[in-house]
Amino acid sequence: MKLSTPHLLGIKDLLPQDIRLILDTAKQFKEVLQRPIKKVPSLRDVTIVNLFFENSTRTRISFELAERRLSADVLNFTTSASSVSKGETMLDTVNNILSMKVDMVVLRHSASGAPHFLAKHISSAIVNAGDGTNEHPTQALLDAYSIEEATGSLQGKKIAIVGDIMHSRVALSNIHLLTKMGAEVTVAGPPTLIPKFLTEAFGVNVTYNLKEALQWCDVANVLRIQLERQNQPLFSSLREYNIAYGISRKLLDSLQKDIIIMHPGPINRGVELDSDVANGHESIILQQVENGVAVRMAVLYLLAGQ
């Protein structure tokens, strides 16, 4: 059993059986993480570099923890403390690191397609940890794992993806994954934050009415408003966004059904999610973070064995 691809560049390239294999393997790693000693020697002869050309808290810590729990040797690289600030190109930086016998690269970059570019030039396995507004495959995998854990299966589930769809790599990876695994997807948000032709391209439903989407769904995956990627005003104010598209306790209670609330973090509290919703009993946000380590262990383990 192995993955059909030597890298994890995006969910787009995965077959449904690859996704199944990753999620099933992650289940066994989650059991490892419940043990008194949460470490296995699987990757003890593998060296992994975490190349983060863009800021991150959860993803970087989650990857690093996953690598260490697999007994891999870990190198951390952040642009601010490197020769990239002296003008070295990404490819030169990576080739220099790889010449020191590094087996795998975990890459986060603000440019969409950066890991795909790298894959054309190096032979080591690459894991995309988020590239611009394109994909964030491990986030979609851990979201899928969390949905399965909470509801039993993805097949036939109704998932609403709410908020800034336009700038979100999490949304794109989630749409690819959920539709491949037989779930139904509706995206909801202001018209300025939803790209055109989504229905034609991916077969997802689009609505600009939040309540309608919540009434329809089993699970709502609420995305962060990515102010850092917006160079022009796309809605009038955060307060107005909160009134129209923020999820409040009152709104959830008015649905008269139970839905599950997810968020990939970091949360803008009081913008897309009110605090009492983020902390409420419907929320599985912290379980998502916990599952992230197990899912990343599965991805690294399966790619190292190629």
Added chain:
Amino acid sequence: MKTILTEQQISLTIQRLAHQIIEHHLDLKETVIIGLQPRGIYVSDKIVEELTKNLPGRTILYGKVDITFYRDDIRRELHVPNKTEINFSIENKNVILVDDVLYTGRTIRAALDALLGFGRPAKVELCVLIDRRFSRQLPIQPDYTGKVIDALITQKVKVQWKEKGEITGVIITE
């Protein structure tokens, strides 16, 4: 294809192994049984069943361990993991590892590694249904043996179970 043990012989052998375990550990108070995934658990299930019959009223601590993440050949072949289920501490316990066929000894080496994640056992013993002697690659020997056989490296020894949709028995194929 040659049959080495029939269903009836396996059943008798398992009864004997269970009795030998009781002979050494009496009431099994400080002893736990750990079956090896994926195929050893068919043997351990039956041994635990037999032990329960012989020690009425006693709950036997029984777990299952998967060694996939502890293998030494991940670069050669990727294996799909099975479930590990050890819901108790093995600290200071006598652990009896159970597998179907002992061959090179590498699986048991990995299992010993895996056990350390659940505590420091007082003692670890090994119980196997079939011991393929003269084919070991590591210094590992069983404490309880169902049947010792000599088979060539080119031959395959397989324990089949009707629970898996096969005809129960131990067979050798070329």
